[in-house]
Amino acid sequence: MTVRTRFAPSPTGFLHIGGVRTALFAWLFARHHGGQFVLRIEDTDRERSTQAAVDAILEGMAWAGLDWDEGPYYQMQRLDRYQAVAQQLLASGHAYHCYCTRDELDAMRAAQQARGEKPRYDGRCRDRTSPRDGVPPVVRFRTPGEGTIVVEDLVRGRVEFANADLDDLVIMRPDGVPTFHFGVVVDDADMGITHVIRGDDHLNNTPRQMHILAALGEPTPAYAHLPMILGPDGAKLSKRHGAVNVLEYREAGFLPEALLNCLVRLGWAAGDQEIFSIDEMVALFDIDGVNASAARFDPEKLRWINQQHLRGADAGRVAAALLPHYAAAGVDVAGGPPLEGVVDAYRERAATLRDIVDASHYLFGDALPRDEAAFRKHLVPAVRAPLLDLLLRLRALPAWDRAAIHAAVAAAAEAAGLGFGKLGQPLRVAVTGGTVSPPIDATLELVGQARTLARIEAALAGIAAA
């Protein structure tokens, strides 16, 4: 039997990184076992579902690289099917019409809680034979009242529930739209899902879904309930913790494989390995490596992981990914150095794409962002002569490459009796406007000969004026 997993988000907002983690595990499991991954949109909450959310989910999945083999299926396009299955359950006596009003149900639950009982539907319509005027009925599932049901969870092991604790849940609304439990069960059965991999907030829902499946005569899939991921403070991950929308990570300059790498290590490990390529994740991932306890998401570690991936990523690809970030920063890269070169100079000293952009403004355009304190400290009269000497040497260079630049700087420093750094740092300030940049030879190569010479001249003029 080939493995089939699914990711079934409801389109009520953006794609949350917790959702991405769930999707990732289901996707990896399918890929690892050579199976299929299905995407299903659970849009039966008509109040909250929006097309914008569907689009955001699709865009998030695409950016993350979690591709699906089937779908997206939309539950609202399968209403006839749920209707038919509900009729089947009604006919076989596994379900019944319920005419209770919301007010009645609220009152019932309030009374139960007041008595210290678990709020549950008391089955008052179970044996009702006649309709009630003016009340459109819902369909309720008739849950077995006795015995126990066991969930054999791939992550948690055997979990037993008493049927007496379960009540008769609504499976169809009066308007013919199924509720969550029913839609899930019918779809998973119809779509041949073999492994239901989802958040552990669904563990308590599993027994009722298994009962519906049994009533339908369908086999139960294997279940794997993943531990939740929490914010850095241990509370449920929310906007309060900063970015929770996957696309915000794209905007912040993270590589998708780095985000996935970070997420995959939350609740899963393969020995001591920390950095995984997508291929390695697929090769190594399996459910038996998944642990059962909740994990906190650490943005600091994500930065480190991103840096690791940045170091090994293809320069051309990173350069392309950089484009929108430069645009967002208002930097026109036309006329600047080739972006691949910028990537190679910066990949070891930046954690995100945005870090690269923020640190490299001086490479583009003619306006130089000036760190005034650095100018005062480094561009002093004492460096005027050696800087002028260096200017001449650089101006005379026939080829503008790292090695030649390095030789020129070293020669100028030696001629002036200075250490490399004594000249290098003033040079850096003059050319980049600040004290931090890649090695000075690489920096000048990227800045280009014309701009370098102009900036040194400007710096010399500044010293003379002072």
Add this chain to the structure above:
RNA sequence: GCUCCCUUCGUCUAGCGGUCCAGGACGCGGCCCUCUCAAGGCUGAAACAUGGGUUCGAUUCCCAUAGGGAGCGCCA
């Protein structure tokens, strides 16, 4: 309230009865390297929630307690 789940350094984790005075990683401190920043190397501080069992022997198995979390909707 009831039901279910979880519990190793600050954080992510390794550990599947002796190899553990508990290993790796992020972060943090120190040293080295060094033209700045990084990167890298070395190094330091830092954990088996508590109490009972089981066993010759528990971080590892069982049970309590405590602390977290989830579910109990005509939300998913």
